[in-house]
Amino acid sequence: xxAFESLPQPGPDITTEDFLKFxxxxxxxxxxxxxxxxxxxxxxxxxxxxxxxxxxxxxxxxTLLRFQASGEELQQLTNLMTVNExxxxxxxxxxxxxxxxxxxxxxxxxxGSDAIxxxxxxxxxxxxxxxxxxxxxxHWSGIREWDVEIISSDIDTGILRRARAGRYSARSVQNVPAxxxxxxxxxxxxxxxxxxxxxxxxxxxxxxxxxxxxTLTYRNFDVVFCRNLLIYFDDISRQTAAETFYxxxxxxxxxxxxxxxxxxxxxxxxxxxxxxxxIVYQKSSEAR
Numbered sequence: 001x002x003a004f005e006s007l008p009q010p011g012p013d014i015t016t017e018d019f020l021k022f023x024x025x026x027x028x029x030x031x032x033x034x035x036x037x038x039x040x041x042x043x044x045x046x047x048x049x050x051x052x053x054x055x056x057x058x059x060x061x062x063t064l065l066r067f068q069a070s071g072e073e074l075q076q077l078t079n080l081m082t083v084n085e086x087x088x089x090x091x092x093x094x095x096x097x098x099x100x101x102x103x104x105x106x107x108x109x110x111x112g113s114d115a116i117x118x119x120x121x122x123x124x125x126x127x128x129x130x131x132x133x134x135x136x137x138x139h140w141s142g143i144r145e146w147d148v149e150i151i152s153s154d155i156d157t158g159i160l161r162r163a164r165a166g167r168y169s170a171r172s173v174q175n176v177p178a179x180x181x182x183x184x185x186x187x188x189x190x191x192x193x194x195x196x197x198x199x200x201x202x203x204x205x206x207x208x209x210x211x212x213x214x215t216l217t218y219r220n221f222d223v224v225f226c227r228n229l230l231i232y233f234d235d236i237s238r239q240t241a242a243e244t245f246y247x248x249x250x251x252x253x254x255x256x257x258x259x260x261x262x263x264x265x266x267x268x269x270x271x272x273x274x275x276x277x278x279i280v281y282q283k284s285s286e287a288r
Contacts, residue, residue, distance in 0.1 A: 012050045014043040018058040022046065025065070030078060030155060031210030031237035045080045049073070079158040083232075086124045088131050088168075089175040091227065094256050095131060097277035098223065099140040102254050106222050107142055109252060109285070115147035119218065119248060120225045123152035123204055126163030127172055128225060130194060133201040134184055151218075153207035160204050166194035209241050218248045228258035230266070242267035252285035 019039060027033045034042050046058065053073060055061040065074050089095070106116060120129040129152035136143045154160050173181065173192050185192040207214045209229075224245050230238050245255050246269045255270065256278070257263060263270050263281040270281035 012047055012057050012061075014046055014058055018046075018062075019043065021062065022058075025062070026081070027234070027237075029074065029210065030208060031240065032081070032232050033234045033237070042081070045077065049077055049080070075157055079156045082122075082154075082156045082159070086127045087172045087175065088127045089135075090128065090131070091259060092175070094225075094227075094278050094280075095135040096139075097256075097275050097280060098132070099135060100277055101275040102223060102280065103140060103142060106252070106254075107146060113147075114220075115149045116223075117149045117151070117221045118223045118225070119221045120150065120152040121154070121207060121209070122156075122226075122229050123154040123160065123163050125159055125168075125172075126152065126166060126194075126202070126204070127168070128152070128227070129163075129202045129204075130166070130198055132225070133198050134180060138180070148201075150202045151205060151221075152202050153205045153218075155206065155208045157206055160206060163202075163204050164199070166199045167191050168194065209244060210237065212244075215244050215248065218244075220250055221248050222250055222253050224249060224253070224255040226255060226257060228261070230257065230261050235266075238266045242269055246270070246283060249283045251283060253283045255281045255283075257281070 019042060022042065023034050046061070050056065050058065050061045053061060053064060055064055065077065068074070103116065110116075118129075118132060120132065123129060129150050133150055136148060152163065154163070167188065168185075169191055173185065176185070181192070184195045184198055186195070187193075207218070209215065226241070226245065230241060233241060242263065246267075249255065254273070255263065257280075264272060270283055273280050273282045
């Protein structure tokens with residue numbers, strides 16, 4: 001072996017043209033738009049997948065992404081590109097709003113005994129939908145009278161597996177009251193395992209908001225939680241997401257966004273509702 005052969009070989013280059021091609025492709029497939037400030041993040045993950053798939057160059061890898069019949073590689077890359085940073089009882093004031101204001105209004109106008117349906121997207125690793133399940137059990141008296149279905153969706157199949165497993169770090173559960181920890185969790189090594197009862201209360205599904213066929217069957221929801229997702233979309237993708245949620249909600253249904261997000265700046269489909277606990281957005285009760 002020569003001295004030159006012993007040196008590490010340079011990795012595949014990602015040119016500016018490559019980055020722009022990938023950015024446009026990924027946006028069309030997922031609705032997620034990467035700014036130039038994310039270039040290092042994107043390049044690093046592209047290079048990692050080029051090496052793992054042994055496609056050798058960006059051109060070879062990009063061809064695989066576009067034409068692989070199974071779509072498996074695009075899913076693998078999407079799992080890498082999405083951010084899943086969350087914890088239990090994040091922005092708790094919206095859960096208080098759910099039990100103190102939103103649900104009482106929904107059941108007051110509900111005819112019949114159909115289940116109340118809640119859709120959480122993105123699910124991330126499950127902290128949000130599981131927080132809702134526990135919050136309803138602990139704080140909403142109506143849980144004894146009404147069935148509640150919680151559906152939680154994400155584009156990332158890896159994070160969905162973690163969510164279904166229901167095992168969490170100390171950081172994830174740092175805001176959970178001690179009584180809840182004793183009731184709903186058990187320690188396993190240096191992590192905490194969520195109880196089967198709470199895990200069984202949530203159904204996890206894989207959904208790409210940018211793919212209309214993925215959301216066609218998502219209908220008749222009373223509440224949507226879509227927190228801190230739309231900040232990764234551009235204006236067109238946000239409007240498309242707003243239309244998807246509009247179709248998914250029952251007349252009079254509600255949507256909760258993250259604290260830095262505003263539906264009023266995205267779409268006129270929803271009216272602003274200012275409850276004592278939080279500002280949320282509502283579909284007209286006359287909507288068809």
